[in-house]
Amino acid sequence: MTPERWLLTGGAGYIGAHIADEFICNDKSVVIIDSLYQGLESRITFLRAKHGLEIPFIKCDIRDYNEIESLIREYKIDGIIHTAALKAVGESMEKPDEYFQVNLEATNELIEIAKRNGVKKFIFSSTAAVYGSPDTMDPCKEDGPKAPISPYGDSKYQAESKVTAFINTPGNHGTSLRFFNVVGTAAPELLDNSVENLVPIVLGKLNKGQAPEIFGTDYPTADGTCVRDYVDVRDIARAHLAAADATTPLPPAMNIGTGRGASVREIIDLVLQATNKTQTEVIKSPRRAGDPAFLCADVALAKSAMGFTSKYSLEESIRSLF
Ligand SMILES: O=c1ccn([C@@H]2O[C@H](COP(=O)(O)OP(=O)(O)O[C@H]3O[C@H](CO)[C@@H](O)[C@H](O)[C@H]3O)[C@@H](O)[C@H]2O)c(=O)[nH]1
Structure with a gap:
């Protein structure tokens, strides 16, 4: 049987490359497009060497609709994993128009292209940012309040509606996966190269002999610092595989997290342990x-709908970085 062929947008990115790896390991064929704005071609080089495959990679902006439509026809694509996006929450406040163009308009266009070309499967990378800044200490449920507070979260939330309309069309399949805080790596070559998130920031500081910084120590949490649900990027990739392989209709959106919270203080301690550093100054x-x-995920829906639960502990995720 010919393997299913998936177009992976943003496949040279930190998350996209891990999904490519997982899909190839499970006998799916992938075609990768990436603008290389944040993605790294070296990740594709690594995947090609690891799997001994000439993985097709085309440098292409997600707004280059003609090029994407030609590729979908040329490669006879069965499904699309859409991870290409702008993802910096702070930057989205300064450039909202660009965020809506890349994250919302391009997703809408991509779905229209899929429809015109008989692509029946679509899995969309969404985010816990759709929940905004809840003032409860309860895990977020998919059907609970959505109140994004950044253009980033808002653009992703609005894009989910288009995905939902697509998957509600009989014969189509897919979902939006709302990632919580993504950490870890399958290989040094696939590491997160961004400098926007807690773990890479803390690591960078420690490597320069600087003290990590904690934003807020007076929160109503056990140690006063913010609690998040840190989920391993390899679990994010596994969740995509579970969604792609699901044989029953999926809910329109599912949280992908661990269901466990960790505080900023705990993360810093884990990174210190993993680096064998004794520095205690923060x-x-x-x-x-x-x-x-x-901000933590209620993970019941992904489990009941597609049998997905996270596999990697936070300790394993942090250790994978060294
Ligand atoms: O030097 C730092 C950096 C971060 N933090 C704190 O660490 C926590 C995590 O921050 P960060 O890694 O920036 O992630 P979030 O703000 O939780 O957002 C991430 O996780 C969301 C999903 O939960 C995604 O939507 C976003 O794209 C992604 O950046 C927050 O409480 C921050 O205040 C610090 O205390 N010190």
């Missing part, structure tokens, strides 16, 4: 605007 800074005290 800078206690004021709260960062828009940060909720607690």
Whole structure:
């Protein structure tokens, strides 16, 4: 049987490359497009060497609709995993138009292209940012309140509607996966190269002999610092595989997290342990605007709908970085 062929947008990115790896390991064929704005071609080089495959890679902006439509025809694509996006929450406040263009308009266009060309499967990378800044200490449920507070979260939330309309069409299949805080790596070559998130920031600081900074130590949590649900990127990739292989209709959106919370303080301690550093100095800074005290996933839906549960512990995720 010919393997299913998936177009992976943003496949040279940190998350996209892990999905490519997981799909290839499970006998699916992938075609990767990436603008290389944040993605790295070296990740594709690594995947080609690891799997001994000439994985097709085309450098292409997600807004280059003609090129994408030609590729979908040329490669006879069965399904699309759409991870290509702008993802910096802070930057989205400064460039909202660009975020809506890349994250919302391009997703809408991609779905129209899929429809015109008989592509029946679509899995969309969404985010816990759709929940905004809840003021409860309860895990977020998919059908609970959505109140994104950044153009990033809003653009992703609005794009989910288009995906939902697509998958509600009889014969189509897919979902939106709402990632919580993604950490870890399958290989040093696939590491997260962004400098926007807690773990890479703390690592960078420790490597330079600087003290990590904590944004807010007066939250109503056990140790006063913010709690998040840190999920391994390899589990994110496994969730995509589970969604692609599901034989029953999926809910329109599912949380992908662990269901366990960890505080900023705990993360810093784990990174210190993993690096064998004894430094205990931290800078206690004021709260960062828009940060909720607690943001964790209710993971029941992904489990019941597609049998997905996370596999990697936070310790394993942090250890994978060294
Ligand atoms: O130097 C730092 C950096 C971050 N933090 C805190 O660490 C926590 C995690 O922050 P960060 O890694 O920036 O992630 P979030 O703000 O939780 O957002 C991430 O996780 C969301 C999903 O939960 C995604 O939508 C976003 O794209 C992604 O950046 C927050 O409480 C921050 O205030 C610090 O205390 N010090």
